[in-house]
Amino acid sequence: MAIRDHLNGLWDDEDFEEWYPRDGKPGLSPAQLATVSVLQFLLELSDRQAAESVRNRIDFKYALGMELEDLGSHHSVLADFRERLAGGGRADKLLDLALEKIRAVGLLRERGRQRTDSTHVLAAVRDLTRLELVTEAMRAALEELARRAPHELVALVTEDWGKRYGRAARLGKNPSKPKTRIKDTGEDARLLLRYVHRYLPALRDGEQVQALRQIFVQNYFIDAQDRPKWREQGDAGLRPQPSPSSRPTT
Structure with missing residues (x-):
């Protein structure tokens, strides 16, 4: 909000011209989407939470220069925007533009220090988006199984599962340390898939x-100790292979 008081935003739509074809249909403001991505990281929000904040919070609307009646956009556009942002050093170029504007109005001292690890920011938000996807897939699968065989899950579902998957994914305020949630969700998903394969084949x-099953394979691999591990860029982990007795076909 302080930056909005001094500047008309961190970026202008013209800064993004080379990202989009000239003959495309009118779309959302890329300058606004970039600013939402910054706020999302600073406030540790998932894509869904960030979109809801744009829709409901006055401080977000002020920072983005939006009308109060503006309902924003669907949360999926943030992931699409990051796909464009991740290529060709675009994140670094945007950061340089923002720092230049901030310095020009005296909000950053000329010899001051600022974090420039934009790749770290992108990686943290990307992991949260993927984790939300796995969590939502787990919740949807549990709801489907509960409808089709409500009594068969009694021995499996715990109180912790109720807290994790009893409502739409809310990733909390700790995006810099998602390892525990990533580990637990991966183990939960694999356990559920194995349980269904063994006890609920129908x-x-x-x-x-x-x-x-598909989302699990896309985001986890099974390591040498037969444990699910989060897929990072360049990982060469193997897909989980079923045993005759218990493992799900993935």
């Missing part, structure tokens, strides 16, 4: 169960 074809 329900393996469920749409949400199949979606969870």
Whole structure:
């Protein structure tokens, strides 16, 4: 909000011209989407929470230069925007533009220090987005199984699962340390898939169960100790392979 008081935003839409074709249809303001991404990281929000904040919070609307009646956009556009942001050193270029404007109005001292690890920012938000996806897939699969076989999950679902998957994903205020949540969600998803494969074979074809299996494989691999591990860029981990007795086909 202080930057909005001194500047008309960190960026202008013209700063993003080379990202988009000239003959495309009118779209959302890329300058606003970039600013939302910054606020999202600073306030440790998931994509869904960031979109809700744009829609409901006056301070967000002020910082973005939006009308109060503006409902913003769907949370999925933030992931699409980051896909563009991650290529060709664009994040570093935007950071340089923002720092130049901030210094020009005296909000940053000429010899001051500022973090320039934009790749760290992008990686942290990207992990949160992926984790929200896995968490939502887990919740949807549990709801599907509860509808189709409500009594079969009694021995599996714990109080902790109720807290993690009893409502839409809320990733909290700790994006810099998501390792525990990533570990727990991966172990939970694998346990559920193995349980369905072994004890509920008639329900393996469920749409949400199949979606969870695919999303699990996309975001985790099984290490040499037979444990699910979060996929990082360049990981060469193996997909989980089923055993005759218990493992799900993935």
